[in-house]
Amino acid sequence: MKILLVGEYNRAHRNVKLGLEELGHSAKVVGLTDGFKKVKVDIEIKNYFESGLLKKLKVLFVKLFNIDILSLHLKHQINSKKQELSNFDIIQFINEAPFGCDRNTQKTLFELLIEWNKNPFLLSCGTDYICVTHSYNKKFRYSILTPYFDGKGSKKDYSSPLSYLTKSHKILHDYIYNTIKGVISNDLDYHIPLLGHQKYLGMIPHAINLSKLEYSKPNIKDRIVIFHGINSFNYYKKGNDIFNDALTIIAEKFPNKVDIIITKDLPYKDYIKSFDKAHILLDQVYAYDQGYNALEAMAKGKVVFTGAEKEWLDYYNLEEDTIAINALPDAEAIAKKLEWLILNPEKIIEISKKARQFVEAEHDHIKCAQNYLEKWQAQIESRE
Known part of the structure; x- marks a missing residue:
């Protein structure tokens, strides 16, 4: 056809x-x-x-x-x-x-x-x-x-x-x-x-075209790298302001444990490469499910804060915080989830592997x- x-x-x-x-x-x-x-x-x-x-x-x-x-x-x-x-x-x-x-x-x-x-x-x-x-x-x-x-x-x-x-x-x-x-x-x-x-x-x-997205197991040494890519046009609609507030909390609490990368309005070919060294990616807040940026990051082995609501868990029969992290419209709640991962880096490796498997199975x-x-x-x- x-x-x-x-x-x-x-x-x-x-x-x-x-x-x-x-x-x-x-x-x-x-x-x-x-x-x-x-x-x-x-x-x-x-x-x-x-x-x-x-x-x-x-x-x-x-x-x-x-x-x-x-x-x-x-x-x-x-x-x-x-x-x-x-x-x-x-x-x-x-x-x-x-x-x-x-x-x-x-x-x-x-x-x-x-x-x-x-x-x-x-x-x-x-x-x-x-x-x-x-x-x-x-x-x-x-x-x-x-x-x-x-x-x-x-x-x-x-x-x-x-x-x-x-x-x-x-x-x-x-x-x-x-x-x-x-x-x-x-x-x-x-x-x-x-x-x-x-x-x-x-x-x-x-x-998702997985042939173009190579999985990389998180290599965690002394610092956790967090990536936040901002789309200026959708700044509030994506909840970028809430992510920024959460990152401020984390930067003050863990100055020697995290590196934070923030970019703005990158073309796709640059965006997809810019988060390669990150362990965690902040995608969007006001969503029940993942969009393309989140799914491609998950396929590459990142732990993604995005839409992962109860309806999504029920639809795919999943447990909370095993594939992606649900980003609620609450900076303190996001900061607590980030803290959990920073203090338990083995969870980053575990979620990373399962995220790739999920994208392969469903997308x-x-x-x-x-x-x-x-x-x-x-x-x-x-x-x-």
Whole structure:
């Protein structure tokens, strides 16, 4: 089969593509390169208006003429690539708004791509209408909107998730759900809000290409190395402020036992190498499950503080603090877990080994690709 995967977040589609190719299918990823992360895609849709003078020009055009030149440019690019983007057996969109422009234009781009291809599906990856509504209504114990309700940061910090609650996005959401043959999630933060929806086909865990991630047993000598990679755009939504507070506690309590590495806004190829010498990685706070950065670090043998909530433990039948450490929105609680590991370094080695085994068992990209094929095919056959 020929599969077109539209949009990219953190290699979510790229790894599925590689798995599909291993299984003998043809797959292409089209989309932006996920901002500063610069994730590789097969057919790149460029955004020249992200920064500098061109960004200022875009803002000026909107103010003076109510014209979004980014939207015009994106439509031109998609139309110019019609031949490359047509006649696929399956098309899957990574999100309800993967193109980074206004919702009316996003709807036009969806319509074009669906018209040119067969069997449209949606992946619930990243925030979307159903997930954000669940969070906004406080149905999670905590979520990426918890710092918004707590008054942290500015309204601009939450403009992206809250945009999924606007009238223009609801129109786009309704169109997509009326058109697709099904929606799949790739972790529990998206799975839980979708439970019971008639279009929901179930969860397929994030696909990880383990062949590119070599396991390294922690080599612990006199100091424990802790790594914290900050994404400025998501600073509060990821709980980076809470991690920083926890690290302050640890640095003061164990000045001779820890080394702390902090980076900011690294492209993926640099990020994946930057934590190699770390024993512990701080990923994100407001999550029930792990995302790509956490899983890839776990595959490389790091002890990761991330989403590892009770729902995740129950789903995979795991015990607490054996695979990953659940990062609660509480700096003192995180510091206590860090202290436990610092004082019991044998636990770092034990968790490291089990983390790799877990990723191999549940997230292998070829197994995940096979799962996608089965869900797509079952849905297609049920509608014939």
